[in-house]
Every structure is written in structure tokens, then in C-alpha cells.
Amino acid sequence: MKKLITALAIFFATSAQAEMTIVNPGSEEGVFRQILTTIGDKVEHDFVQANNPVTAYSYIEGANDPVLTVWSSEWPGDTKLKSPAINKTNLVALMTYETMMCSREFTDLESMSGKDVKIATWGSEPVAKFLTALGNEKDINFIVVPFSGSGSTTKGYIAGDADTVFTITSRQGAIEEDSATSCIAFSAKGDLGFRFVDAIATVGADEKTTEYLRKVVTKLSATTKWNDKFSGSVTYVGGTTNNVSMFDQAVVNFSR
Amino acid sequence: MIEELIIWSIIGIVSGTVFGIIPGAGPFIATALLYPLLASTAPVNIMMYYVSVLITSNYTNSVTAILYGIPGDATAISTAKYGHRLFTKGFGSLAVSSNAISSTAGVMFAVGVFLLALPRVLDLFAFYNSIIQTLIITMAVLMITFLTKQNIIITLGLFLLGGILAKVGIDPITFDSFLTFGNSYLALGVPFASVMIGLYIVPELAKVHNVNVGAPKQISKFAVGKETTAPTLIGSFIGFWCGLIPGVTNILGSYASANIVKRFFRKPVLKSIAAAEAANNSGALSSLLPLLILAIPITGSEVLIYYLMLENGFQFSIQNTVNKLENIIYIVPFVTIFCLFLSWYGFNLLGKVAYFYKRYKIYVNIFILTTISTVSIAIFPIHVWMFVCILCLSVLGYTLKRWDTSPVIYGFFLSDLFYESLTRTIVILS
Numbered sequence: 241m242k243k244l245i246t247a248l249a250i251f252f253a254t255s256a257q258a259e260m261t262i263v264n265p266g267s268e269e270g271v272f273r274q275i276l277t278t279i280g281d282k283v284e285h286d287f288v289q290a291n292n293p294v295t296a297y298s299y300i301e302g303a304n305d306p307v308l309t310v311w312s313s314e315w316p317g318d319t320k321l322k323s324p325a326i327n328k329t330n331l332v333a334l335m336t337y338e339t340m341m342c343s344r345e346f347t348d349l350e351s352m353s354g355k356d357v358k359i360a361t362w363g364s365e366p367v368a369k370f371l372t373a374l375g376n377e378k379d380i381n382f383i384v385v386p387f388s389g390s391g392s393t394t395k396g397y398i399a400g401d402a403d404t405v406f407t408i409t410s411r412q413g414a415i416e417e418d419s420a421t422s423c424i425a426f427s428a429k430g431d432l433g434f435r436f437v438d439a440i441a442t443v444g445a446d447e448k449t450t451e452y453l454r455k456v457v458t459k460l461s462a463t464t465k466w467n468d469k470f471s472g473s474v475t476y477v478g479g480t481t482n483n484v485s486m487f488d489q490a491v492v493n494f495s496r
Numbered sequence: 497m498i499e500e501l502i503i504w505s506i507i508g509i510v511s512g513t514v515f516g517i518i519p520g521a522g523p524f525i526a527t528a529l530l531y532p533l534l535a536s537t538a539p540v541n542i543m544m545y546y547v548s549v550l551i552t553s554n555y556t557n558s559v560t561a562i563l564y565g566i567p568g569d570a571t572a573i574s575t576a577k578y579g580h581r582l583f584t585k586g587f588g589s590l591a592v593s594s595n596a597i598s599s600t601a602g603v604m605f606a607v608g609v610f611l612l613a614l615p616r617v618l619d620l621f622a623f624y625n626s627i628i629q630t631l632i633i634t635m636a637v638l639m640i641t642f643l644t645k646q647n648i649i650i651t652l653g654l655f656l657l658g659g660i661l662a663k664v665g666i667d668p669i670t671f672d673s674f675l676t677f678g679n680s681y682l683a684l685g686v687p688f689a690s691v692m693i694g695l696y697i698v699p700e701l702a703k704v705h706n707v708n709v710g711a712p713k714q715i716s717k718f719a720v721g722k723e724t725t726a727p728t729l730i731g732s733f734i735g736f737w738c739g740l741i742p743g744v745t746n747i748l749g750s751y752a753s754a755n756i757v758k759r760f761f762r763k764p765v766l767k768s769i770a771a772a773e774a775a776n777n778s779g780a781l782s783s784l785l786p787l788l789i790l791a792i793p794i795t796g797s798e799v800l801i802y803y804l805m806l807e808n809g810f811q812f813s814i815q816n817t818v819n820k821l822e823n824i825i826y827i828v829p830f831v832t833i834f835c836l837f838l839s840w841y842g843f844n845l846l847g848k849v850a851y852f853y854k855r856y857k858i859y860v861n862i863f864i865l866t867t868i869s870t871v872s873i874a875i876f877p878i879h880v881w882m883f884v885c886i887l888c889l890s891v892l893g894y895t896l897k898r899w900d901t902s903p904v905i906y907g908f909f910l911s912d913l914f915y916e917s918l919t920r921t922i923v924i925l926s
Contacts, residue, residue: 270799274803288878289878290684291665291666291683291684291685292665292666292671292683292684293666293671294666294671294673294683295666295680295683295684298680298683299680315671321671358923358924363670364670365670383923383926384923385626385920385923385924386916386919386920386923387920388916391786391792391793392792394792395621395786395792396625396626396920398621398622399621399622399623399624399625399626400622400625401625401626401920401924402924413811413812413813414789414792414812414813417789417813464809465807465808468806468807468808468809469803469806469807471806
């Protein structure tokens with residue numbers, strides 16, 4: 241019954257036969273949709289707007305055509321979610337978002353030691369886990385003031401909901417509009433052991449299709465438009481001998 | 497440069513006129529449809545287009561609201577409620593004039609504050625923390641519940657129904673399911689357009705109006721009394737602040753303004769329209785501040801604009817906003833004045849349609865409902881799910897026709913936001 245419903249949903253959601261189905265597990269307005277539609281401009285496809293990874297997985301599972309999707313490395317660790325298998329064969333590219341910690345109260349991580357620190361950041365479990373681990377290591381009691389995304393986190397920090405913020409580096413400009421703020425730790429410099437990683441991957445596609453998509457992303461990620469649009473992120477295309485350790489680590493993370 | 501800005505402004509006005517009238521469409525659908533075209537132009541033109549769409553759609557979404565009691569979007573519910581009442585009593589001209597002038601005043605107020613606040617805009621954001629947000633939303637919830645003519649329990653029940661419908665689906669942060677029963681469609685959540693159509697428009701259309709529709713008169717002069725000045729200013733002020741709240745923006749502003757005026761002013765019907773419309777337009781423009789200064793889009797259509805501008809190399813900051821977008825500010829008054837005449841003259845034209853409405857009310861209502869539903873189904877990615885939602889909620893809406901169902905819409909928007917703000921407030925105050 242479930243398969244029938246899924247098949248019907250895909251049928252109604254699409255108007256014409258195409259060689260590939262793009263499934264967006266993010267919102268209609270989010271960055272995942274932007275990534276997928278930018279790639280989608282270069283390949284013939286049907287588009288399924290799933291809105292969330294739970295629904296996206298059911299579409300991916302029931303699809304007859306090869307699927308292209310974006311999957312967050314935060315999701316496989318969540319027991320409520322099923323994730324598609326992501327490995328070196330079907331990984332098209334990785335997009336990494338470096339993180340940072342900024343504060344108007346503290347000048348470095350050491351000065352937080354032994355204190356309760358209210359921190360504006362995502363309310364998600366992986367971020368909470370990371371902060372707990374960092375807190376244990378540095379003797380800091382982080383109290384998360386939870387937000388739903390980097391935009392609302394930044395706005396909350398500027399409004400004074402917390403005097404410290406943990407977010408992605410693309411928000412640095414906005415955060416430093418507040419002259420009392422200094423950014424004190426960065427994942428890119430090795431101060432923080434957490435960055436957001438999104439995988440652009442195929443499911444049920446042959447090697448040729450995945451390779452073609454890698455070429456598309458290679459071309460796109462070299463353009464100014466792509467880099468302006470996804471500023472603060474770095475795109476690493478798979479299937480090469482570069483950044484092997486990063487891909488190995490990503491595959492481990494996506495296999496949790 | 498200036499010629500291009502004017503052209504994009506005209507494109508924005510045309511889009512805003514068309515998509516403002518279609519419930520559930522608005523600036524998001526207008527921008528999504530023009531995305532490829534917008535992607536090929538400069539950021540300053542994109543912003544000019546967007547400001548024009550915002551302003552125009554806020555004028556035109558009130559036309560169907562006043563004529564048929566059908567709001568173009570959730571921000572026009574107060575206008576639909578009070579404006580349509582005036583219209584059916586033969587005072588449509590007053591409703592239209594008040595709508596047009598107060599909307600214009602709201603835009604002017606927002607532009608003025610925008611210019612004044614820009615040098616110290618961070619102080620503006622600093623004021624607006626989670627505690628203040630929670631207080632404002634609490635006040636709104638209390639107003640919805642207690643400033644109602646119908647039974648408080650019924651109102652509260654309808655508000656909670658809206659909250660529950662908004663919660664159906666998968667939580668985007670925790671991935672917890674709520675009332676999905678393992679069904680893929682329910683996991684998508686209940687689309688807002690279906691709630692608006694099924695639980696607001698259907699019960700409104702199903703209500704039997706005992707009052708005859710008065711013949712629409714040509715609007716040859718602005719029949720706005722002095723008494724609307726204060727409500728307009730109140731609306732502009734409240735709307736400006738509410739425009740900064742992610743998620744609800746000017747929806748909350750128009751509702752709160754209309755109800756405050758209704759509570760504290762004598763003969764409040766016309767004044768409520770003035771307050772709601774001023775709040776609407778003021779809030780639509782103030783919601784641009786977080787986007788332009790902090791690169792934080794707070795509505796769906798702003799997200800599209802954000803990506804379009806980023807893609808075209810725009811760096812969001814106070815400096816860039818001042819340097820590159822200052823020309824837009826000077827064109828806004830012309831757009832506003834154009835809209836003023838558009839809504840005024842346009843209403844005269846649409847007013848003639850009202851004769852047919854009077855004679856063929858049932859057929860016209862069915863036609864409107866079918867058109868709105870068809871457009872909503874066509875623009876939603878999973879067509880069958882939108883169809884099912886509209887159908888089910890329309891049946892439910894029909895059974896609720898004896899009550900004012902607008903609390904459902906506010907519950908849909910406010911309950912989640914209230915919960916999130918309250919959670920943060922508890923952490924902050926702990």
C-alpha cells in the first residue's frame with residue numbers, strides 16, 4: 241500500500257517522463273533546493289519537492305529512475321531517519337560549511353572555562369552533542385538558546401538573546417556588524433571539531449550518470465555565480481584522487 | 497540605470513497586481529515564476545522589482561477582500577472582515593478609499609523610519625529579542641481569544657485547530673512526526689493554501705448574507721474622514737515592528753492593529769481597515785531590513801530574492817544597502833502613488849463585476865472557489881496532496897460556517913512561533 245501511494249505521489253508530482261528524478265529533502269526556500277535546481281538546469285529531470293528527509297527517503301526508495309539528492313551528514317546519526325546508502329561510488333560532491341564561535345563577552349575559549357555560557361545556535365542534536373563534548377574538554381557549561389537556522393541564530397544573537405554564538409562562517413559579516421563582537425574560534429583553523437557537510441549523491445544511478453554529474457558540478461563550482469550563491473561553503477567533487485581522506489571520513493559519517 | 501529600474505518596477509507592479517489577487521500566491525509565486533528573468537539582471541533591479549511586487553500585492557489583495565470577502569492572502573483577513581461588511585452595506589467607496597490611503601501612509605511611514613533608522617539599524621534589531629517577541633505573540637493570542645464576539649471556547653478551539661494543522665508533518669529540527677501515521681503525504685504537512693481555502697474562504701462564502709449587496713458607486717473622491725489618521729499611524733507603527741518577526745511578519749501586524757483600534761475607538765469598522773492596511777504595507781517593507789542588513793530572509797519570497805541577489809554578486813551589509821539601493825527609495829513614492837490610483841480606478845472597474853455577483857452569487861462563488869483551488873493545486877509541487885487537503889478542509893470548513901474561522905489562520909501561523917519563542921525565553925531567563 242505504501243509503495244502504491246509513493247508511486248502515485250511520484251506520478252502526480254511529475255508531468256513528463258525524464259531520465260532522472262531530483263528529490264529535494266529540504267524546504268522549498270532552502271539551500272538544498274538552490275543546489276539541486278542549479279544542477280537541475282544542466283540535466284533533464286523530474287523534480288520532487290519532499291520538504292523533509294523522511295518523505296524524501298520514501299520517494300528515493302520507491303523511485304524507478306536514478307535519483308539525485310542532497311543529504312546532510314547530520315541526518316544519518318538520527319535514529320528517527322532512514323538514509324540512502326552514500327559511498328564513494330555514488331558521491332557526486334561534498335559541500336562543507338566551516339563553523340565559528342563569536343562572542344561579545346569572551347575573547348577566547350579559555351576565558352569561558354569554568355563558566356556557564358549561553359550560546360545561540362541550532363537546536364539540533366548533532367550541534368548539541370558537539371558543544372557538550374567541547375564543554376567537557378574545556379570545562380565550559382554551554383546552555384543552548386535554540387534557533388532553527390543560521391539566519392534566525394544570527395538575528396537572535398544580534399538582538400541579545402545570548403552573548404555567544406556558534407554558526408557558519410558565511411554569517412561572519414553580519415555578526416561583526418556588532419562592533420562589540422569578536423570571532424574567537426574557527427573550524428577551518430582547527431579550533432572547533434565540527435563543520436556541516438552536505439553530500440550531493442545519486443541513488444540507483446550507473447557509474448556513467450554519476451560521473452556526468454560530477455563533471456557538471458565541477459564546471460558549476462568553478463563559476464563565480466555558484467561561489468557567490470553558496471558563499472561560506474567549499475565544494476569538493478568526488479571521483480578524483482584529491483581530498484581522499486575527507487571523502488573517506490564523509491563515507492564513514494554517512495554510514496552511521 | 498534609472499530606465500532599467502523603472503522597467504523592473506513596472507514588471508513588479510504587473511506581477512503584484514495579478515498575484516496579489518490570487519489567494520495563496522502573492523510575491524513568492526510571482527518571484528518564483530520570474531526567477532529565470534530576474535537571474536539575468538543586476539541586484540539593484542531585483543530589489544526594485546521585489547519592492548514593487550510587495551507594495552502592489554498589498555494593495556490588490558484587498559480588492560477581492562472588499563468585494564467578495566475573500567482575502568488575497570492572510571494579511572488581508574481583517575480587510576476582508578470589515579471591508580466586505582462596509583461594501584455589502586453600500587459603503588464600498590469608503591472601504592476602498594481608506595484602504596488605498598492608509599496603505600500609502602503605511603508605505604511612507606516605513607520608508608521614513610527606514611531612512612531614519614539606517615545609521616543605527618543594529619539598535620533596532622537589538623530591541624527585538626526573543627523575550628519581546630514572546631510578549632508580542634502572547635498579546636496577539638490573548639487578543640484573538642478575548643476580543644472576539646463569538647464564544648471564547650469556540651475561538652480558542654479554532655485557534656488550536658490552526659496550531660495542530662500547522663504542526664502536522666515532520667519537525668524540521670527534531671524530525672519528530674506529528675499525526676503522520678506513517679503516511680508519506682501527511683509527512684509533507686498541511687499546505688497553508690488549503691487551510692486558507694478550506695477553513696476560511698469556504699465558510700465565508702457559505703455564509704448566507706441577509707444584507708443585499710448595494711450597487712457599487714463610482715468612486716469619484718476620497719471619502720476618508722479625519723478619524724482614520726490616528727488608526728493609520730497606529731497601524732503603521734505596529735506593522736513596522738511586527739514586520740521584523742520571522743514567520744508572521746505583517747499578518748500579525750494587520751491583525752493586532754485592527755483589533756487594537758476595534759477595542760479602543762468608537763465606530764471602529766472603517767478605522768480597523770485603515771489600521772490593518774497601514775500595518776500591512778509598513779510591515780511588508782520593514783521585513784526587508786533583516787534581509788538587506790544582515791542577509792537574513794524572513795519570508796519565503798525573501799529567500800528567493802536573497803539567492804537571486806547573492807548569485808548576482810550582491811554583498812549584504814549596511815554599507816552596500818546604503819550605496820547601491822538608495823535609488824530605489826526615491827522610486828518607491830511613485831510606485832505607491834501609482835498603486836493608489838490603480839486600486840482606486842481598478843476598484844471602479846471591478847465594482848461593475850459586483851452587479852453580476854449580486855445576481856449570480858452562487859455561481860460566482862463556485863467560480864471563484866474553483867479558480868483559486870485550481871491555481872493552488874497547480875502551483876503546489878505535489879498536486880494530489882493539495883487536492884486532498886482542499887477537499888477535506890472544505891468539508892470541515894463548511895460545517896464551521898456559522899462561526900468566524902479566522903482564528904484558525906492565526907493559530908496556523910502563531911502557535912509554532914509562540915512555542916519556539918517561549919522555549920528560548922525560558923532558557924534566556926533561567
